[in-house]
Structures are given as C-alpha cells and as structure tokens.
Amino acid sequence: MKRFTGHKEPWGQFVDVKVNAPELLTQEITRKRPGKVWISGVCDPYQPLEASYKLTRRCLENTGAE
Numbered sequence: 001m002k003r004f005t006g007h008k009e010p011w012g013q014f015v016d017v018k019v020n021a022p023e024l025l026t027q028e029i030t031r032k033r034p035g036k037v038w039i040s041g042v043c044d045p046y047q048p049l050e051a052s053y054k055l056t057r058r059c060l061e062n063t064g065a066e
Contacts, residue, residue, distance in 0.1 A: 015049055017049060017053055017055070018055070019053065019055070021055050021058075021059060022055060022058035022059050022061075022062050025059050025062055025063065029062075029063060
C-alpha cells in the first residue's frame, strides 16, 4: 500500500485516516444489494486513532450492524 499512498515512512509508522468513510459507506450500501461489507482489507481497522475518530463505530451504526 505504501507505493499507492506516497508515504516515505516505514510500513507501520503511518496511518491514513479516511474521515469520510461512514458517509461513503452509506452511499455505497444504498446502491448495492444486501450482503457483506469488508472493512480494512490491508490492516487493522481498530488503530489507536480509532479512539478519537470513532469511524468504525459510525460505519457500523450507519449499516445497522451493531
């Protein structure tokens, strides 16, 4: 993934926060048929920053999958 993000830091030394993830997910699930959603196929979705941003929680609330 590093080659796609342009980060110079070593792998594991950076985090990209997708602050619009809950809104994007809501848009996507309204256009798709019901099924499964894959959250974070590359790394752990529960990074320490998740305590501040609460993006995963908001995504789950938006889908009703709590």
